Amino acid sequence: MSLPTHSSSSLARSARVLSFEEARHLVEQFAAGVSPEEVETVDLLAGLGRVLAQGILADRDFPPFARATRDGYAVRAADVAEIPARLEVVGEVKAGDWPEPGVCSVGRGQAVGIMTGAPLPEGADAVLMVEHTLPIREPAVKLVGKFVPDKLVEVRRSISVGENFVPRGAEARAGQLLLDRGRRLDHAGIAIAASVGKSRVQVFRKPRVAVLSTGDEVVEIDAAPGPAQIRNSNSYSLAAQVQNAGGEAVRLEIAADERGRLRTLMEEGLGCDLLLLTGGVSMGKYDLVEQVLGELKAEFYFTGAEIQPGRPVVFGSHKKYFFGLPGNPVSTMVTFELFARPMIEGLAGMAPQRLIFLRARLKSEIRTKTGLKRFLPAVLSGEFENAEVELARWQGSGDIAALARANCYVVIPPDRERIEAGEWVSLLMRSG
Numbered sequence: 001m002s003l004p005t006h007s008s009s010s011l012a013r014s015a016r017v018l019s020f021e022e023a024r025h026l027v028e029q030f031a032a033g034v035s036p037e038e039v040e041t042v043d044l045l046a047g048l049g050r051v052l053a054q055g056i057l058a059d060r061d062f063p064p065f066a067r068a069t070r071d072g073y074a075v076r077a078a079d080v081a082e083i084p085a086r087l088e089v090v091g092e093v094k095a096g097d098w099p100e101p102g103v104c105s106v107g108r109g110q111a112v113g114i115m116t117g118a119p120l121p122e123g124a125d126a127v128l129m130v131e132h133t134l135p136i137r138e139p140a141v142k143l144v145g146k147f148v149p150d151k152l153v154e155v156r157r158s159i160s161v162g163e164n165f166v167p168r169g170a171e172a173r174a175g176q177l178l179l180d181r182g183r184r185l186d187h188a189g190i191a192i193a194a195s196v197g198k199s200r201v202q203v204f205r206k207p208r209v210a211v212l213s214t215g216d217e218v219v220e221i222d223a224a225p226g227p228a229q230i231r232n233s234n235s236y237s238l239a240a241q242v243q244n245a246g247g248e249a250v251r252l253e254i255a256a257d258e259r260g261r262l263r264t265l266m267e268e269g270l271g272c273d274l275l276l277l278t279g280g281v282s283m284g285k286y287d288l289v290e291q292v293l294g295e296l297k298a299e300f301y302f303t304g305a306e307i308q309p310g311r312p313v314v315f316g317s318h319k320k321y322f323f324g325l326p327g328n329p330v331s332t333m334v335t336f337e338l339f340a341r342p343m344i345e346g347l348a349g350m351a352p353q354r355l356i357f358l359r360a361r362l363k364s365e366i367r368t369k370t371g372l373k374r375f376l377p378a379v380l381s382g383e384f385e386n387a388e389v390e391l392a393r394w395q396g397s398g399d400i401a402a403l404a405r406a407n408c409y410v411v412i413p414p415d416r417e418r419i420e421a422g423e424w425v426s427l428l429m430r431s432g
């Protein structure tokens with residue numbers, strides 16, 4: 001992985017508490033400057049969620065032939081300008097058939113039965129929907145030894161040239177770029193790769209993201225916690241978020257609030273592509289993370305953001321980038337989404353994604369304090385066009401039970417202390 005392309009020293013000098021938007025943009029700027037080097041080739045479906053290291057090109061025109069989009073009759077629009085009109089049915093093309101020009105063509109006053117997905121025969125310039133026609137059942141006529149039923153069709157509606165078929169190459173020309181390198185493969189991307197015959201795809205190696213939980217009170221999840229101890233949920237929620245963002249989590253041992261051990265584990269974590277620390281970044285006497293990073297001569301880009309939860313969040317680099325996320329479980333999760341995710345996207349080979357807030361109507365009034373941008377766990381409910389959002393009842397940033405009931409965060413601007421029921425508010429959806 002390559003390190004910052006920016007002049008990081010100039011940014012380090014401005015290490016400070018930033019507004020949410022400044023902090024986010026700073027991370028995005030750094031994230032845009034990193035890129036993975038190693039690639040691997042995987043089976044197409046194993047590529048789901050991975051970032052393409054190759055562009056995917058159209059191997060032929062899309063569609064490869066003028067493709068009917070309706071069941072009906074291939075016709076010449078001019079023949080049905082006046083209705084009702086009668087056309088002679090001279091053949092049929094179903095999906096998978098190839099209408100050989102000269103053998104299956106549409107001449108003046110003629111129609112060819114056609115099915116969705118079938119190629120338009122030569123001479124036709126539109127497809128009439130079968131619903132707008134009426135077969136004329138004349139007594140079966142003997143024609144060169146075979147019976148031809150439904151030889152005539154009555155047309156009840158006129159049609160314009162070009163209707164109900166997609167011209168050859170209208171979606172993409174052979175050789176055209178369909179998916180860019182750096183694109184994360186979702187089901188639509190998988191469909192494109194499949195349609196051009198890529199059963200294996202070249203993707204970037206996932207970035208390895210070290211997850212380091214700190215705290216004397218934190219114990220492994222299969223240990224029996226003492227009366228003042230808590231289990232290490234953050235390493236697991238972070239590992240899940242890392243995976244979801246396209247990284248591979250490397251969970252390190254828990255670091256006690258003790259300089260030597262913390263430093264050893266940090267150095268171990270800095271051997272990965274990114275280090276995520278949780279806990280130990282607040283103002284407490286035993287919050288040692290910043291001090292130890294300082295001893296390592298790390299550069300700090302910000303040491304706080306004007307947000308709640310998560311104000312003490314730290315971003316910097318020392319050979320690799322690191323984030324110090326506050327240890328309260330909800331703060332850890334929120335600050336990961338707001339700041340660490342775009343860096344993982346960059347390290348995974350994508351352009352870091354812009355954060356987009358949605359809007360919904362507030363179900364019940366919110367009162368809060370001004371000064372910080374708030375990301376409060378909330379429940380978006382309702383159905384179809386009638387979505388409503390309401391804050392989850394919670395006991396503060398340690399309340400993972402409340403967070404688990406929530407499905408989004410309501411985003412409250414720093415200058416608002418009261419938002420009335422019925423107002424439109426911004427939302428950040430919680431990703432998987």
Ligand code: AMP
Binds near residue numbers: 215233
């Ligand atoms: P700190 O940021 O170290 O001051 O921790 C803030 C709160 O988060 C404290 O109540 C910690 O016990 C809790 N906490 C810290 N680390 C973890 C962790 N790994 N898992 C669960 N809770 C944690």
Ligand code: MG
Binds near residue numbers: 214215
């Ligand atoms: Mg702590």
